Amino acid sequence: MLTLAEKIIFIVLVIVSLIISYKTFSRMFKIINRGKDPIPWKETLKNFPKGLKIFLTQQTLFTTRPVIGFIHALVAWGFTIYVLVNSFDVIAAYVPGFAFFPNSVIGFIYRLFVDIFSVLVFLGVFYFLIRRFIFNEEKLIIKPPVHVTDDVKKGVRRDSLIVGLFIMIHVGARFVGASFAVAHNGGDAAQPLAAIFSSLWQGLSPEQLVLGEHISWWIALGAILAFVPYFPLSKHAHLFMAPFNYMVPDDRPNKGTIKPLNFEDESIEQFGVGNMEHLPQKSLLDAYSCIMCNRCQDNCPAYQTGKELSPSAIEINKRYYFNSHGQEFIDGAEVPLKGLLLTDNALWACTSCNFCVYACPVGNEPLVDILHMRQDKVMMESDFPSELITTFKNLETNFNPWAFNSQDRKNWAEGLDIKTMNEDPNGEILFWVGCAGSFDQRYQKVSQAFAKIMQKAGINFRILGNEEKCNGDTARRLGNEYLAQTLMMENIEMLNKYGVKEIVTACPHCFNSLKNEYPKLGGEFKILHHSEFIDKLIQENKISLKNDENSHKITYHDSCYLGRYNSIYDQPRASIKAIDGLELVEMDRSLNNGFCCGAGGGRMFMEETEGERINEVRTKEAIETGADTIASACPFCMTMLSDGVKTLEKNEEVEVKDIAEIILEHIQ
Structure with a gap:
C-alpha cells in the first residue's frame, strides 16, 4: 500500500521511536533499581505465564467496580488485539496484496471482530474521558485534606487526556482507514460498522479514497510511534509494569505484611524507610504499575472519614516525583519522604485494614510503604504520636x-x-x-x-x-x-x-x-x-445448639485481620446460621468489602481527632440493618463497635456480642 518513499520514511521513524523509547524505558528501570531489596529479575521472568494470564484475562479488574472494570478490560483487550492488528497493517503496507486469510472464515471472523471491537474500545475510552472531565466523578478525585504534590495537581488530568486522546486517535484513524478501504473495494460484509461509516465517502474518486486510506494509516501508526517513548511517563505504563508486580516472587503468606528486619546484621544503618531510595524496588515498581483508578481509597476507612490519608496519593505522588525529578534520583539524590508522599497525620491514620492491597487491580501495596515509614519514624527518629x-x-x-x-x-x-x-x-x-x-x-x-x-x-x-x-x-x-x-x-x-x-x-x-x-x-x-x-x-457434633426462641436478628462484622488477611468469612457465619431462629442480615459492606472498625494498625491506642470517627460510621451501618445484635470475632472490633453503640445512644436497643457468647447462650 505504501510508496517506496513512505516505506523508507516509516522505517526511519520506527528507528527514531525505538531509540527514544529505549532511553525512556531505561530511565524507568534505573529509577526502580535505585531502591533497596533488589527484585530478582531472573526468578521474576520465570513467572511470566502468571503475568501473562493476568494481563490477558484482566481478572484483577473485577475485584471491585465490576462494571467499570469490564469497560476498562475492553480497553486493555483492545490494546492487546491492536498489537496484532497493527502488525498485520504494517505487513499489508509493505507487502502488496497481503491480507489476513482472505476469502476464508478465519479472515471474515477477524475483520468482523476488529470492526466491532474498534468501536467498543473507542466508545469505552470516550466514556472514561467524559467520566473524568465532564462528570468529574468523585471516585477519580483525591479530595482534601489529602496531600498531593503540585506535579500531581497539574499532571493527572493532563496525562489522562493525552492517553485518552491517543487511544481514540489511533483506534479512530484505523477504523476510518478501514472505511476508506471498504468504500474503495465496494463493500465488505465482514466490516458492517466500517461499511456504514463508508457512506460518508460517497462521491469521492478512487484516488481520493486511496489518499484517505494512506492518511488514516499514517495517523494510526504515527500515533503509536509518537506515544511509545512517552509510555513510561504516562499512566499507561501500567499495561507493561503491572504484570511484573504479580510476577515478582513473594514468599509471604499474605499481602500487606512486611518482612522482619535483621537486627543481627551490623552493616545495616537504616531501619525502615525515611527516604525514597530506602524503599524496596518492589515499592518503586508500584509507582509505575499504578493505574490511578483510586479503587484503593473506595473503602479506605481513613480516607472515607475525612482523614489526610489516601493510599492512591502515595503511589501517584511517588510517580510524579519520578516524572519530574527522575534523573536527579538516578544520579544519587537523597530524597526525604516527609511531606512528599504523605503527611505525618496521614502516616498515623492508617488502620492497616488491607483494603487498599485487596482492591488494587495491579498488585500495589501502599500499606507496606506506610509500615516501612513508621519503622523509620519510631526506630530512627523517635518521632511518633505522644x-x-x-x-x-x-x-x-x-x-x-x-x-x-x-x-x-x-x-x-x-x-x-x-x-x-x-x-x-x-x-x-x-x-x-x-x-x-x-x-x-x-x-x-x-x-x-x-x-x-x-x-x-x-x-x-x-x-x-x-x-x-x-x-x-x-x-x-x-x-x-x-x-x-x-x-x-x-x-x-x-x-x-x-x-x-x-x-x-x-x-x-x-x-x-x-x-x-x-x-x-x-x-x-x-x-x-x-x-x-x-x-x-458444631460440624463434628461435639456441641449441640438449641433454637433461638426470641427470633433475634444478627449482623456480623468482618474483622480485617480475620477476613482480608486470612480469608475467614464463612465459619463465623456458619456458626450463627447453625442456630435455628436467628436471622443473619448482612451490612452493605461485608466480606471482602467489609469496612474497618478503626482499631487496627495500632489505632486502638491513638486518639482520633480528624474527620468522622471510623467506629461510628461502621456502627451506623450495622444499626441500619435493623439487627438487634452486632456479632464480632475480635476484641478490638468489639470495643470499637460497643463504643459506637453507646455514642449513638442505641445501647438499649442493640447489643454487641462475640461469636463465642452467642454460641454459649444456645448450647444445649
Missing part, C-alpha cells in the same frame, strides 16, 4: 499495651478450673488468650465463654497464664519492629519449651501474627481462630 510512648513502655515492662500487671494475666480464669502449661503441659491444644482477652473487662467474658464451650465439648486445653506475652502485632504495625521481634522471640521460646503444636485464639491480631509472622522467626505452629474452632465443634 500517646504511643505509654503504649510502648507498657509493652516493654508489662508485656501488654495497657498498664496491667503481667502477673494478673490469668485472673480472668478464676473459678473455671483451667490448667496452665506450667501446671500440666499435656493438653491437646493451647488457648492463646491475648492481652484483651486477659485484661479487658468486656473481653474477659469472651475468654470465659470460649473456655466454657471447649469444656462442654470435652476439649483438653491449656493456657500459658502469666507466661503469655503480647503477640507483637501492635508494636510491629506501629513501627517498633525491635520491640515486636523481642516479644515474638520470647513467646516462641516459651511455646517451644512446652512443645506446643496447636494453638487456638479469639483475637484475629494474635491469630494473624502467630500463623503468618511467627514462622519467619522460627515459630511453626498450627493456628486456629476461635470462630474456626467453634464451627469445627
Whole structure:
C-alpha cells in the first residue's frame, strides 16, 4: 500500500521511536533499581505465564467496580488485539496484496471482530474521558485534606487526556482507514460498522479514497510511534509494569505484611524507610504499575472519614516525583519522604485494614510503604504520636499495651478450673488468650465463654497464664519492629519449651501474627481462630445448639485481620446460621468489602481527632440493618463497635456480642 518513499520514511521513524523509547524505558528501570531489596529479575521472568494470564484475562479488574472494570478490560483487550492488528497493517503496507486469510472464515471472523471491537474500545475510552472531565466523578478525585504534590495537581488530568486522546486517535484513524478501504473495494460484509461509516465517502474518486486510506494509516501508526517513548511517563505504563508486580516472587503468606528486619546484621544503618531510595524496588515498581483508578481509597476507612490519608496519593505522588525529578534520583539524590508522599497525620491514620492491597487491580501495596515509614519514624527518629510512648513502655515492662500487671494475666480464669502449661503441659491444644482477652473487662467474658464451650465439648486445653506475652502485632504495625521481634522471640521460646503444636485464639491480631509472622522467626505452629474452632465443634457434633426462641436478628462484622488477611468469612457465619431462629442480615459492606472498625494498625491506642470517627460510621451501618445484635470475632472490633453503640445512644436497643457468647447462650 505504501510508496517506496513512505516505506523508507516509516522505517526511519520506527528507528527514531525505538531509540527514544529505549532511553525512556531505561530511565524507568534505573529509577526502580535505585531502591533497596533488589527484585530478582531472573526468578521474576520465570513467572511470566502468571503475568501473562493476568494481563490477558484482566481478572484483577473485577475485584471491585465490576462494571467499570469490564469497560476498562475492553480497553486493555483492545490494546492487546491492536498489537496484532497493527502488525498485520504494517505487513499489508509493505507487502502488496497481503491480507489476513482472505476469502476464508478465519479472515471474515477477524475483520468482523476488529470492526466491532474498534468501536467498543473507542466508545469505552470516550466514556472514561467524559467520566473524568465532564462528570468529574468523585471516585477519580483525591479530595482534601489529602496531600498531593503540585506535579500531581497539574499532571493527572493532563496525562489522562493525552492517553485518552491517543487511544481514540489511533483506534479512530484505523477504523476510518478501514472505511476508506471498504468504500474503495465496494463493500465488505465482514466490516458492517466500517461499511456504514463508508457512506460518508460517497462521491469521492478512487484516488481520493486511496489518499484517505494512506492518511488514516499514517495517523494510526504515527500515533503509536509518537506515544511509545512517552509510555513510561504516562499512566499507561501500567499495561507493561503491572504484570511484573504479580510476577515478582513473594514468599509471604499474605499481602500487606512486611518482612522482619535483621537486627543481627551490623552493616545495616537504616531501619525502615525515611527516604525514597530506602524503599524496596518492589515499592518503586508500584509507582509505575499504578493505574490511578483510586479503587484503593473506595473503602479506605481513613480516607472515607475525612482523614489526610489516601493510599492512591502515595503511589501517584511517588510517580510524579519520578516524572519530574527522575534523573536527579538516578544520579544519587537523597530524597526525604516527609511531606512528599504523605503527611505525618496521614502516616498515623492508617488502620492497616488491607483494603487498599485487596482492591488494587495491579498488585500495589501502599500499606507496606506506610509500615516501612513508621519503622523509620519510631526506630530512627523517635518521632511518633505522644500517646504511643505509654503504649510502648507498657509493652516493654508489662508485656501488654495497657498498664496491667503481667502477673494478673490469668485472673480472668478464676473459678473455671483451667490448667496452665506450667501446671500440666499435656493438653491437646493451647488457648492463646491475648492481652484483651486477659485484661479487658468486656473481653474477659469472651475468654470465659470460649473456655466454657471447649469444656462442654470435652476439649483438653491449656493456657500459658502469666507466661503469655503480647503477640507483637501492635508494636510491629506501629513501627517498633525491635520491640515486636523481642516479644515474638520470647513467646516462641516459651511455646517451644512446652512443645506446643496447636494453638487456638479469639483475637484475629494474635491469630494473624502467630500463623503468618511467627514462622519467619522460627515459630511453626498450627493456628486456629476461635470462630474456626467453634464451627469445627458444631460440624463434628461435639456441641449441640438449641433454637433461638426470641427470633433475634444478627449482623456480623468482618474483622480485617480475620477476613482480608486470612480469608475467614464463612465459619463465623456458619456458626450463627447453625442456630435455628436467628436471622443473619448482612451490612452493605461485608466480606471482602467489609469496612474497618478503626482499631487496627495500632489505632486502638491513638486518639482520633480528624474527620468522622471510623467506629461510628461502621456502627451506623450495622444499626441500619435493623439487627438487634452486632456479632464480632475480635476484641478490638468489639470495643470499637460497643463504643459506637453507646455514642449513638442505641445501647438499649442493640447489643454487641462475640461469636463465642452467642454460641454459649444456645448450647444445649
